[in-house]
Amino acid sequence: MTTQRKHPLLKRLNRLIIYALILLAVLLSVAPILYLFITSLKEPELAFAIPPVWNFTPTLRNYREVVSSTRFDRYFFNSVVVALSTTAIALALGSLAAYGFSRFRFRGHFWLRMSTLIPQMLPPITIVVPLYVIFSGINWVDTRQALIVSYLTFTVPLSIWMMIGFFDDVPVELEEAAMIDGCSRLQALLRISLPLALPGMAATAILCFLYCWNEFLYAVILTGREARTLPVTITAFMTNRSVFWGRIAASGSLVLIPVLIFALLAQRYLVRGLARGAVKG
Template sequence: MNKKLKHVLKRTGLYALVLLIVVYVLAPYLWMVISSISTKVDLMEVPLKFIPRHPTLQNYKDMLLGTSNSTTDAASQFMHAMKNSAIVTVCVTAVSMAVGILASYAFSRFRFRFKQQTFMAILFTQMIPPIAIIIPLYMIMLRAKLLDNIWALTVVYLSFVLPFVIWIMKGYIDGIPTELEESAMIDGCGRLRSFFLIVLPVASTGLAATTIFAFIISWNEFFYALNFTSLAAKTLPVLITEFSSKYGADYILTCTSGVIASLPPVLLALIFQKYIIAGLTSGAVKG
């Protein structure tokens, strides 16, 4: 077998594998979108049609306006839950990035006592499974009367998003030569000014990628929101599980709410995909 044929076969196999992975990843989401524009008659039709006979956007209208005649009142709470998710996610992302960038810079550039131990303690928080600390956290929030409170939920989210940001951003800052800052400081820049004028622009790809990941982690969090909220601070991931009653699950509204809830992270990833890719690969090549 000559080299050209071997190369063609290898590329064909690679493309076939990529296509299989794409279908495996996108097929469930595509079916969710199809279900969201279908009627119950379409979904119960035998044999099942992948393209509904009577596609409709009424499900989205009912969801956004809260006018659905479903057996549950989850649809009427949808906009309230989306507002809660937006507030918590934006606050968590903003605070974790503002604090995390400064903390990661300190861990990367400064020397202080117990530096390594402190950083290891931060990483250790990422290794603790949520199920192991949910009971003590619940008891603390119960006694402090912070259950079903949107700001308390924000603090809980910060406890795992902030360590993630510090860990990731420290890796990016470690890859920036200190000579750049030293040159700036020789020219009269202070430490803080060189940080904003030199470090942040150079680490912009990593900064963008970390911000997007922090947003997605906060937006998709389910476990803590399920246990610490009931109505006032309920978020979208929790609400999506409530489109069911004693009469059964409403799969159409579940899919509709799932599509709407997935739009912010999906659009964010598509719009800033070049920053995500650049951020993930920025440390792959040393120059």
């Protein structure tokens, strides 16, 4: 006899297998990150002991060594300044443009909006080659402003794309009501729509910040000793025949910690952003 309904025991077993597989996927995803954190807390000699030592007293020695290494504070500062400035500019420009796209219909609306997707597809190496030549012409190589300008190439389109969605979610009626009550459109935007789109702006800001914070290719090409950012700095720990595993792990963790905090905060929106608005919500 073939029954469609499964035996309860079989059903439980099925469930158990699903659980086990999901846990395996979780373990595989998290283990390398955990390994990095754990290694960063080990004494340097224990970091690459074989067999691995899991039972040890954690120490912050690696972190102290990384932080006190030459100019680490400066590079950290560079990373923060570049990421924050880029985010602020991109958000201001992007929100304004997104508002325009969301509230007006005009000739070429569709194509102009679609054209903001293309910059997000370009290979960064295509843009960084000419940027390097241009910046060396005006003596901007190895400056923070060079990085900020080059990061606008991907953060402005990204924030336009994301903010269009958030402004679309704010009902037009609210603005219209405000304008009937005597507000100009700009006032209506600043007083009504912007505050309502604020959570979306926060998510967009976080995403822009993370893209800049994580960026490596532009930074490695356009900066040297002065304007270097953290991702470039930590690769320096890697090259010396790789004996300082503790320091490598600690510097990696320092870069990663803010990323993971932000990522968990804005997770709901991040997938949307990572799909570059190509799918709705």
